[in-house]
Amino acid sequence: MPEIRGLRRGRAKKNAAPAESPALKLDPGAVPPAPDTMPMPVLRVGTSTIAAAPDRDLVRVRGTVRDVRRVQIGDGPALEADLCDETGSVVLVWLGRDRITGLETGVCLAAEGRIARHDGRRVLYHPRYELVPQACG
Template sequence: MSKGRLRQTLSNWANNEDQHARDLQQEYADAGVTPIAEAPDRELLRLRGTLRTVTLRPRGGVPALEAELFDGTDVVTVVWLGRRRIAGITPGRSLQVQGRIGRHDGTRTIYNPRYELIP
């Protein structure tokens, strides 16, 4: 693949990602939830987004299901302690969570949130 063609392919990919982020922002803004980028730490809030990744990552010897929630503005890590899997929690799934954002190793994280799967 030539440099020009590679550059064009990367540019198209970046533009598609930007458009996807704008679409998500609009979709979740209409739902009346707080955008992740504007969500304050340590306050009870509701967020909506799409799960980008879901991994099993033990914390302190305890199983923990960890997911990355993206709403087009920013990302927050959602962690369910003591869980190896949750039915319906898969990459690409839309989800609404309720909880408090804290920081763990500099990453914005919500532990054991209430959640609702969005069709």
């Protein structure tokens, strides 16, 4: 079999530093914002009623939070919230969270994600959300 030359594995030079990109430089003294204070991206899809929102499609629903509870899923905490409108309800689930600032019973909220079915419930895992200041109607 002929010898193949010119192919190497790993870095071209031993102990060579990786190329630096100006876009990847971080201020070593910078502290990232807390997740609860980070701005949420603009929701990208039109709002649907909860009952009309199809499973497994990207949906945006809006309603009133009826219940917020901390649960244990596996070895970690999770936060669940029941979001209801005049047509139905969906459970919002954030794994690894035990609280979200501003998320409480009675607030109006818009949520975006893919609806799944779990144990007979419609669930949005880790939805993008927006607290809506005006009352839901």
